[in-house]
Amino acid sequence: MKEFRAQLLGAEKEIEGEMNVLSQRRRKHLSTIIIAVGCVGIALLVVSLVLVASGYCFPGRRERKKNDEALQHENGKQQDMRTAESLQFDLGTLETATNKFSEDNKLGEGGFGAVFKGTLINGQEIAVKRLSKSSGQGVQEFKNEVVLVAKLQHRNLVRLLGFCLEGEETLLVYENVANKSLDYFLFEHKKREQLDWLSRTMIIEGIARGILYLHEDSRLRVIHRDLKASNILLDSNMNPKISDFGMARMFGVDDQTEGNTKRIVGTYGYMAPEYAMEGLYSVKSDVFSFGVLLLEIIMGRRNFLGFHRTNCGPTLIGYAWQLWNETKGLELMDPLLKDSCSPNEFLRYIHIGLSCVQEDANNRPTMSSIVHMLNSEAISLSRPEKPAFFTGRYVDHHDQVRAQDCSANGFTISIDVPR
Incomplete structure (x- = not known):
């Protein structure tokens, strides 16, 4: 009986040892799996962050981007409108400057209308082109185009100072050039x-x-x-x-x-x-x-x-x-x-x-x-x-x-x- 018990105890210890070895192997294998899964997870997280930043993952981001662009465009239009308003002259100011477009102030006349010399209250000399009344262009289109032309700045171009749209008058105001054409x-x-x-x-x-x-x-x-x-x-x-x-x-x-x-x-x-x-x-x-x-x-x-x-x-x-x-x-x-x-x-x-x-x-x-x-x-x-x-x-x-x-x-x- 003692011998049998001793053999049984030895077998138990041997089995316990093998179990410990197996347990260690499983833990090592599990750690490897966890590390691998963790790496994949981190990679997926990085990709997701990149996609989110690019606006491809969530439609809401794209919508916000479109809204931002639309807002910038609208701000640009509002800026152009403010620019147009800053270029607008009062008709009374131009009538005073040109002595009500008197013949004595007339510099010449072309296919688009007559040009009159004028002097503003601050002493600045201007040339006012009084356009024909037959133009079919809309007011907003006219203003937009005036803004564009006013942005052309070069020493060999006549500078457009502004415009006037009042009543039936359509007037363009230029810098006055000392000599004629x-x-x-x-x-x-x-x-x-x-x-x-x-x-x-x-x-x-x-x-x-x-x-x-x-x-x-x-x-x-x-x-x-x-x-x-x-x-x-x-x-x-x-x-x-x-x-x-x-x-x-x-x-x-x-x-x-x-x-x-x-x-x-x-x-x-x-x-x-x-x-x-x-x-x-x-x-x-x-x-x-x-x-x-x-x-x-x-x-x-x-x-x-x-x-x-x-x-x-x-x-x-x-x-x-x-x-x-x-x-x-x-x-x-x-x-x-x-x-x-x-x-x-x-x-x-x-x-x-x-x-x-x-x-x-x-x-x-x-x-x-x-x-x-x-x-x-x-x-x-x-x-x-x-x-x-x-x-x-x-x-x-x-x-x-x-x-x-x-x-x-x-x-x-x-x-x-x-x-």
């Missing part, structure tokens, strides 16, 4: 004597910089569509300022550079062929108008009407091409420039002008390229092809063709933003 000096012999070669090149370069700002450097891409001598104003130092954005198109998309319209507006003689014939406008249509302006400035003559092919008289563009192509380009020089102009520099400017008026818009340079061409003689110029509107018609014996404005009245700056 470029055509006032350019197309009258005695006044043109004030424009030597240095003055003319300064005017050309200033216009180029202003257009470059509109095309590439402003908040929105702007196509002017009515660049001409009468829309270039000159300050007291004869620095040019581009004015009259009544036909401009603004694009809200960085890579959009062209548009199409069935309503052709602008001035014959300055219109690019693709716009005049097909309603296609782009930054290159402004380049064409700039080329016409450049040739007019250095030759001291107006371009003839651009696309009348009767009587077969060459346009100013055609005449310039013909003589330049025959290496007689110096015959194009305004006689008043002979004492102040380098022949080689004159021929280079003719070359640049002809490059701008190519019939194919793709062959015309960009305004950034033109600015570089004007500022550096080291840049080589490619040979231009025969320009658009080579022939036209003569209107009188002095080549003084009055630019015919075919635009409708009204302030019609349009914002083209694809939906």
Whole structure:
């Protein structure tokens, strides 16, 4: 019996030992499982946090994000409204400033209405454009567009100070520019004597910089569509300022550079062929108008009407091409420039002008390229092809063709933003 009990006790101890070993193994295995599960849980938690932060896990987060964006948009609209209100002039103030739009204060008149010089109570001189009453644009749209134009700030652009919408009056208020428009000096012999070669090149370069700002450097891409001598104003130092954005198109998309319209507006003689014939406008249509302006400035003559092919008289563009192509380009020089102009520099400017008026818009340079061409003689110029509107018609014996404005009245700056 004692022996049996001793064997039984030994067996119990052996079994207990094995149980202890098994227990230790289970605990170790369980710890491994717990650690693995814990790692997976932490990974899932991290992923969940990332998803929540990104707004993908809970729809409510996306809704809050949309609400925040909508609130920011609404705040932006309210800010624009406050800006519009800050630009609004009282009619009585403008009537007092212009002596009730007296004829003595009238600076000129164009297709959009008459312009009057005025002086505010604080002594600031202004130019008030009294727009035609035939504009069909809504009040809110008008205000929005005024705000956009007022944000265009460049030394070679006329600055818009504000507007007035009161009763039947629709008025635009600009900074007053001391001298009149470029055509006032350019197309009258005695006044043109004030424009030597240095003055003319300064005017050309200033216009180029202003257009470059509109095309590439402003908040929105702007196509002017009515660049001409009468829309270039000159300050007291004869620095040019581009004015009259009544036909401009603004694009809200960085890579959009062209548009199409069935309503052709602008001035014959300055219109690019693709716009005049097909309603296609782009930054290159402004380049064409700039080329016409450049040739007019250095030759001291107006371009003839651009696309009348009767009587077969060459346009100013055609005449310039013909003589330049025959290496007689110096015959194009305004006689008043002979004492102040380098022949080689004159021929280079003719070359640049002809490059701008190519019939194919793709062959015309960009305004950034033109600015570089004007500022550096080291840049080589490619040979231009025969320009658009080579022939036209003569209107009188002095080549003084009055630019015919075919635009409708009204302030019609349009914002083209694809939906």
